[in-house]
Amino acid sequence: MEFFNALWGHAFLQYALAGGLLASIGCGIVGSYVVVKRIGFLAGGISHSVLGGMGIAFFFGLSPLGGALVAAVASALLIGWVRITWREQEDTLIGTLWAVGMAIGILFISKTPGYGVNLMSYLFGNILMVSPGDLWMMAGIDLIILLTVYFCYQQFLAVSFDEEFARLRGIPVTFFYLLLLCMVAVTVVLLIQVVGLILVIALLTLPAAIAAHYVHSLGKMMLLATLLGMLFTLVGLALSYGPDLPAGATIILVAGVTYLISLFATTLQKRKVMRRQLLQAMK
Numbered sequence: 001m002e003f004f005n006a007l008w009g010h011a012f013l014q015y016a017l018a019g020g021l022l023a024s025i026g027c028g029i030v031g032s033y034v035v036v037k038r039i040g041f042l043a044g045g046i047s048h049s050v051l052g053g054m055g056i057a058f059f060f061g062l063s064p065l066g067g068a069l070v071a072a073v074a075s076a077l078l079i080g081w082v083r084i085t086w087r088e089q090e091d092t093l094i095g096t097l098w099a100v101g102m103a104i105g106i107l108f109i110s111k112t113p114g115y116g117v118n119l120m121s122y123l124f125g126n127i128l129m130v131s132p133g134d135l136w137m138m139a140g141i142d143l144i145i146l147l148t149v150y151f152c153y154q155q156f157l158a159v160s161f162d163e164e165f166a167r168l169r170g171i172p173v174t175f176f177y178l179l180l181l182c183m184v185a186v187t188v189v190l191l192i193q194v195v196g197l198i199l200v201i202a203l204l205t206l207p208a209a210i211a212a213h214y215v216h217s218l219g220k221m222m223l224l225a226t227l228l229g230m231l232f233t234l235v236g237l238a239l240s241y242g243p244d245l246p247a248g249a250t251i252i253l254v255a256g257v258t259y260l261i262s263l264f265a266t267t268l269q270k271r272k273v274m275r276r277q278l279l280q281a282m283k
Helices: 002-007 011-037 040-059 064-085 087-110 120-124 132-161 163-168 173-212 218-241 247-282
Strands: none
Touching (some): 011 173, 040 087, 132 173, 173 218, 173 247
């Protein structure tokens, strides 16, 4: 209740909550594709290579988020090309890009004159520092994601579940696969301010993974994952406010615990159903 009482009187808490809700829209939609397509490792490579672009932008006095967006899209295209071209070595190559991106970022950060702790908030997130400008940027990214999915839903659906079938239907699989990775890239940038690069994959995948336990339609999965992301943001902010805990880490902890509970409950339910079916078959 302390958090909800403070929410009405502090603009920074209102901005933080709004930022979390906006981020939940992007991660709910794109995270569903990540879970269904099982490209969490690729998404991890994209998110961690972003640090290189942020470090370079910070070094030259440019916007770190602008550098993050450029690096994220470039990494998405490069990782997609690696997966298509060298499928047998994709794990090693993506891991290499992951490490090289982080290393470049660290090198430029270390050589940035007057470097302070500001960039560290992008690594671990600082949702309480969300500004009105950040909210407009998040809303713009959400709008781009929503429009892209609206106009290309059937193509993404085919590519996510069966690439060979999509090719037989005449869908340019390579184009839509790379476009999907670019959507993952912009969603990573969307989530940087909320939970940071280190925790971004958790918020991108956990709400969608929980939703997959209960629904079997991709559209319903996106909607439920979005609502769960919003719930985790609200609960995480409320729990972290009183004890003054890191908000981003608290949000991820809430999501992680909920996922484990959901996994245990659904697994137990499936075993009960299987046992009941076996008993009926024996009769």
